[in-house]
Amino acid sequence: MTGPRSGADSGPTTGSVPEVDLRTLLQVVLPVFREHRLRLGLGFLALVTVDFLQLLIPRFVKSAVDALSAATATSAQLLKLSGYVCLVAVIVALLRFIWRNLIIGFSRILEKKLRDRLFAHILRMDQPFFEQWTTGDLMAHAGNDLSAIQMACGMGLVAAVDALVMSTAALAFMLAISVKLTLIALLPMPLLIVCTRVLSGRLHHRFNLVQEQFSLLTEFARATLVSIRLIKGYTLEQFQERQFAALGAQYVRSNLKVAVIQGLLFPIATLVGNVGMLLLLYYGGTLVIEERISIGSFIAFVSYLYMLIWPMMAVGWVANLAQRGATSLRRIYRLLTRQPLVTTGPTQPLPATATIYSCRKLTFTYSGAARPAMVAVDLEIGPGLLGMTGRTGSGKSTLCKLLLRMYPVADSCLFFRGRDVNLLSQAELRQCIAYVSQEPVLFADTIANNIAFGRPEATMAEIEAAGQAAAIDADIRSFNGGYGAIIGERGVKLSGGQRQRLALARALLCDRPMLIIDDALSAIDVETEQQVLEGILTTLAGKTKTVLLVSHRVNVLRHCDRIVLLDEGRIVEQGRHQDLLANPFYLAMVEKQQNHA
Numbered sequence: 001m002t003g004p005r006s007g008a009d010s011g012p013t014t015g016s017v018p019e020v021d022l023r024t025l026l027q028v029v030l031p032v033f034r035e036h037r038l039r040l041g042l043g044f045l046a047l048v049t050v051d052f053l054q055l056l057i058p059r060f061v062k063s064a065v066d067a068l069s070a071a072t073a074t075s076a077q078l079l080k081l082s083g084y085v086c087l088v089a090v091i092v093a094l095l096r097f098i099w100r101n102l103i104i105g106f107s108r109i110l111e112k113k114l115r116d117r118l119f120a121h122i123l124r125m126d127q128p129f130f131e132q133w134t135t136g137d138l139m140a141h142a143g144n145d146l147s148a149i150q151m152a153c154g155m156g157l158v159a160a161v162d163a164l165v166m167s168t169a170a171l172a173f174m175l176a177i178s179v180k181l182t183l184i185a186l187l188p189m190p191l192l193i194v195c196t197r198v199l200s201g202r203l204h205h206r207f208n209l210v211q212e213q214f215s216l217l218t219e220f221a222r223a224t225l226v227s228i229r230l231i232k233g234y235t236l237e238q239f240q241e242r243q244f245a246a247l248g249a250q251y252v253r254s255n256l257k258v259a260v261i262q263g264l265l266f267p268i269a270t271l272v273g274n275v276g277m278l279l280l281l282y283y284g285g286t287l288v289i290e291e292r293i294s295i296g297s298f299i300a301f302v303s304y305l306y307m308l309i310w311p312m313m314a315v316g317w318v319a320n321l322a323q324r325g326a327t328s329l330r331r332i333y334r335l336l337t338r339q340p341l342v343t344t345g346p347t348q349p350l351p352a353t354a355t356i357y358s359c360r361k362l363t364f365t366y367s368g369a370a371r372p373a374m375v376a377v378d379l380e381i382g383p384g385l386l387g388m389t390g391r392t393g394s395g396k397s398t399l400c401k402l403l404l405r406m407y408p409v410a411d412s413c414l415f416f417r418g419r420d421v422n423l424l425s426q427a428e429l430r431q432c433i434a435y436v437s438q439e440p441v442l443f444a445d446t447i448a449n450n451i452a453f454g455r456p457e458a459t460m461a462e463i464e465a466a467g468q469a470a471a472i473d474a475d476i477r478s479f480n481g482g483y484g485a486i487i488g489e490r491g492v493k494l495s496g497g498q499r500q501r502l503a504l505a506r507a508l509l510c511d512r513p514m515l516i517i518d519d520a521l522s523a524i525d526v527e528t529e530q531q532v533l534e535g536i537l538t539t540l541a542g543k544t545k546t547v548l549l550v551s552h553r554v555n556v557l558r559h560c561d562r563i564v565l566l567d568e569g570r571i572v573e574q575g576r577h578q579d580l581l582a583n584p585f586y587l588a589m590v591e592k593q594q595n596h597a
């Protein structure tokens with residue numbers, strides 16, 4: 001079972017990457033801000049207008065109350081004032097809708113752009129990258145980090161601007177009414193800022209925990225479902241069930257902890273606000289009694305104080321959002337600036353040499369491995385059928401992957417049509433090769449689409465021809481739906497041999513100059529094997545094509561023009577079937593398979 005890795009130990013997110021300053025980081029998002037400046041400008045204009053309109057309401061109330069207490073109020077005047085209040089409320093509602101649409105909409109656009117960029121970047125990365133970053137890590141970036149950036153650039157920015165405008169204006173109005181009263185009413189406010197900063201920091205921390213546990217839970221479910229046959233085979237259902245229940249319970253506990261803090265935040269804010277109100281009632285009331293301010297002013301003052309509570313809370317909240325956004329931006333930046341180790345050169349016309357690949361003293365060590373997997377390999381790969389065999393772990397797959405440029409190689413040890421591969425365009429090189437990997441990769445799609453994956457424009461006749469060449473046509477026709485049958489996730493509805501032949505049909509359909517088959521006929525039975533081999537040979541007949549066929553089957557190997565025997569990353573023997581019989585390992589392999597036959 002693949003246990004999901006916690007982010008902390010995986011070099012990618014932490015590690016020796018130098019700290020990047022905020023200005024460099026912001027370069028990731030600033031162009032999008034610039035591109036949408038009109039939208040943002042209008043959005044913030046609407047936001048600020050809403051703030052000012054809201055500040056007008058207490059002034060209307062003040063006029064009404066003052067008129068009432070001075071007994072000069074007429075019903076026409078009151079009607080007019082309440083009409084103003086209603087009008088302002090309608091405009092506020094309208095403008096709120098507008099700024100939400102514009103600004104929050106912008107943050108979604110930003111998120112989408114970053115997500116697309118990240119996805120495109122990840123697609124360009126090479127094999128060493130995917131060995132370092134797990135799918136879970138990458139999914140976390142695509143999910144949590146992008147939404148943190150979206151929050152910071154959307155609601156975070158709105159709250160910051162809103163809080164600034166509201167608090168400045170409310171304060172100005174309050175100061176205009178009474179300086180002393182303002183200072184008194186503000187006394188408990190610093191407490192509010194500190195409380196929200198601390199609590200929302202805690203909230204984020206616990207919220208991250210909830211998200212982490214949720215991904216543990218989904219990863220566990222995913223891993224279980226993927227290996228369901230294995231689990232049933234070992235009757236581990238109850239074991240998995242208990243583990244799932246335990247993870248679920250942990251998730252609920254974390255959620256409850258979040259609820260506790262969320263439950264605390266608003267009561268505390270209200271409490272602090274009410275302490276301010278208490279001070280205000282006492283001192284402000286005194287001022288009214290002493291007739292130093294009017295009742296209307298007093299009531300307006302109370303409204304302004306209420307308006308201040310939200311901005312004060314926002315300060316702590318915004319600080320956390322910004323901090324989180326910056327951390328996420330830093331992680332995304334590191335991911336976006338990672339370059340593939342496998343270099344790529346410009347597209348260039350290549351001579352049509354007979355030899356496709358030349359390995360010259362090709363040595364390769366996997367990063368972090370103690371021993372090289374490929375040692376001083378000298379090999380010419382030209383037209384015809386080249387067989388490759390050797391015990392497990394001898395480096396056969398490694399050589400195939402090096403030819404496909406999945407891993408970086410040193411200069412001057414691997415040549416494609418006479419040119420050093422490090423100077424060639426990767427894409428162009430790969431377009432010359434059809435590859436059937438050791439593990440067939442299939443999609444939950446129709447059989448036809450699986451075969452046509454490398455050539456989506458292929459006609460049905462071509463697809464069927466490829467199916468025949470790979471000796472799978474008869475099997476496919478026996479399925480309900482034939483070529484249109486859906487094969488289930490990763491081909492669960494097929495046998496191992498059928499999956500391998502389907503993968504082969506896909507490669508044959510591509511019709512590329514070179515075909516690499518990495519031990520991909522291993523699950524095919526002996527009778528079908530010859531059919532498959534014939535199919536490959538007839539597809540290639542009359543074309544100067546090169547096939548590299550990794551196999552343990554003597555019956556397959558004996559048809560090869562040349563066989564390479566690998567051991568511990570070295571070529572130990574090279575020649576035709578007859579020549580190789582002198583080698584003890586090869587001879588033992590032949591004898592064993594003859595006995596079985």
Ligand SMILES: Nc1ncnc2c1ncn2[C@@H]1O[C@H](COP(=O)(O)OP(=O)(O)O)[C@@H](O)[C@H]1O
Nearest residue numbers: 131366369373391392393394395396397398399
């Ligand atoms: N991604 C990898 N990282 C580190 N070591 C690897 C990796 N893939 C293969 N190896 C090691 O390289 C050696 C050759 O493996 P491989 O080429 O897969 O052998 P074969 O295909 O002949 O069975 C083995 O010792 C294997 O453990």
Ligand SMILES: [Mg+2]
Nearest residue numbers: 396397438519
């Ligand atoms: Mg292998």
